[in-house]
Amino acid sequence: AGEKYGETPVPEEVPTDGESAWINAHYDPVASLNTLSSCMVLEDLHCDGDYKLLIGDFGTGAFDVKLKVFGGTRLLTETPLLEIPTAICTFYIDTTEPHTPAVAVASGSFIYIFKNMRPYFKFSLPSLEVNEKERQLWLLAKQEKMDPVELYEQLTALRYRELWLQFNMPCCSYVGITILMGFPLLSEHTDC
Secondary structure, eight states: OOOOTTOOOOOSSOOOTTSOSSOOSOOOTTOOOOOOGGGEEEEOTTSSSOOEEEEEEOTTSSSOOEEEEEETTEEEEEEEOSSOEEEEEEEOOOOOSSOOOEEEEEETTEEEEEETTEEEEEEEOOOOOOOHHHHHHHHHHHTTSSOHHHHHHHHHHHHHHOTTOOOOHHHHHHHHHHHHHSOOOGGGTOOO
16 A cells, blocks of 8 residues: 555465466467477567467377467468478578568478468478487387387487487477377387
């Protein structure tokens, strides 16, 4: 009641353990967005000062994989992707005015470039040779001698032991989906 100029008012109720001090700007428990931070970008796509949120949505892991664009809390566009995205970024490819950014989406063994949110170019990436230790782990999982939890733990441990190791795409997608959605079916990822 007796606040002085420049003092920050103290909230009357302090959040308890079960409550958050954050205010939800938008909350939709049925939005079903599954992604990681590397697959989200906030960008002014049309140089009009209105920033859009681009999300590489994993869908269910095997189906409904899409690039989604949100304006505010509304879904503006969806573009189907063939494989789970691993990263999204925006960049400028020309000098014409206005400078509209292109969107790059790394998905599977390709990098897809979108200009004005339409497919523009596709880069094919060379295949990586599968590490022998990683191949053995996948073989054990395929033969059902290793359960999904143990496979995840072994792959993660291998990655930390051998920092130079670069996983192939089935491994990256399995570890990424496991972090996000729990343990998916191994049959969808054992084709390395």
